Amino acid sequence: MSYEFFIALRYLRAKRKQAFVSLITFISVAGIFLGVAALIIVLAVMNGFEDDLRNKILGVNSHIVLMKYQGKMGDYRSVKEKVDRIDGVVASTPFVYGQAMVKNGDRVTGVVLRGIDAESALTVISLGKMVAGSTKDLSRTGGTKQSLPGIVIGKELSKNMGVFLSDTVDVLSPMGIATPMGMVPRIKKFVVVGIFDSGFYEYDSGLVFLSLPECQNFLNMGEDVTGIEIRVRNIYKAKDIAETIEQELGFPYWARNWMQMNKNLFSALRLEKRVMFIILSLIVVVAAFNIITALIMVVMEKTRDIAILKSMGATSKSIMKIFMLQGIIIGAIGTALGCMGGLLVAFHIEPISLFVENIFGFKILPGDVYYLSELPSKVDFGDVLVIAAVAMIICFLATIYPSWNASKLDPAEALRYE
Secondary structure, X not given: OOHHHHHHHHHHHOOOOOHHHHHHXXXXXXXXXXXXXXXXHXXXXXXXXXXXXXXXXXXXXXXXXXXXXXXXXXXXXHHHHHHHOOOOEEEEEEEXXXXXXXXXXXXXXXXXXXXXXXXXXXXOOOOOEXXXXXXXXXXXXXXXXXXXXXXXXXXXXXXXXXXXXXXXXXXXXXXXXXXXXXXXXXXXXXXXXEEEEOOOHHHHHHEEEEEHHHHHHHOOOOOOEOEEEEEEOXXXXXXXXXXXXXXXXXXXXXXXXXXXXXXXXXXHHHHHHHHHHHHHHHHHHHHHHHHHHHHHHHHHHOHHHHHHHHHOOOOHHHHHHHHHHHHHHHHHHHHHHHHHHHHHHHHOHHHHHHHHHHHHOOOOOOOOOOOOOOOOXXXXXXXXXXXXXXXXXXXXXXXXXXXXXXHOOOHHHHHOOO
8 A cells, every 4th residue: 555545545444623624524435425325326317217108119010111102012922032032131011000089978089000911010010918808810800799800909998998708999080981961980890809908108198909800991092011020039139120121122111110110209308318318417416516515625724745756755756645545445436326316216216106106195206297107227337437537637637636736745844834
């Protein structure tokens, strides 16, 4: 152990003539602890939020959507065979997309219709948890209402419309039917064969699924489909695979990957994460000012000690090193405690949030307001290392001025009045 480090530790452990200096040191450690812990917790929640949101979006939606510039795709079977042969593609399924209204009694709401192939769709997308029924029943026409085709609706839509398993609903298409009396809306009855819970309020309240043939028939599309949904092995290579598909098929086909379809949402999340990092780093900066104050007061208190050390042969560099080490030790203690406290909370964020909700009687993330209903958390140890490094750099910079001031002290002046 170098004598500079030994003296720095002694100064930290020694009883202060001025208790105020010890108080400022404690406040400095507490400030760094709070700043580092807050950064780790907030970034873990934001990482979890982004990860959970991505998983739920990519559950109901595919990784790549392939469509034609003209709109409808009639040759989808041959296209699907070509797509399945491309390296990186796991599965593909045709789909039909449209808009309609669902009516039950005097309740009417607008929905997005998705026609899916019951056999291949679940290899590409996931509807989350099925509250009741099954998507496999979309293709059946049996049961108590043998003449009615099936429909799968979301949990929130089921609540809003007062519709449950085996109930019937009317689906109205905005594309009317020409009659002698003019255009009239196309209306067809469906029986609810499944209720899904994706965990995403927007999808659970406005998305319904029909079998592919029924949706084609209802929207008067014949044998055409809207496009093909594709699942890839590595979601972060979706862009490259989409470009390969476009090159393989050529014009008039075009492909969009999940990053393009949700670009604004994930860009906003990344921007918010950076801004929160900058804002919460100010807590560490404020704590660093406390380190500066504490070191300046220690230098004033240890003026005689500094003069004696210099008289015994200590260089200005060694004196500067003593006080820099003292500030760095304060920063290291605060950073270490902050990392431990932040990781402890981040790994147990869900039970802590439930405890807070039970104590204060409110919901932190109401499902009808936010995309998620639970507070997620995902610790990225790369973020933890960056936070710790930034905190230590700020603490190091805070030690430079008081340490330099101490190194410039003249021993003769310091001992003159002793």
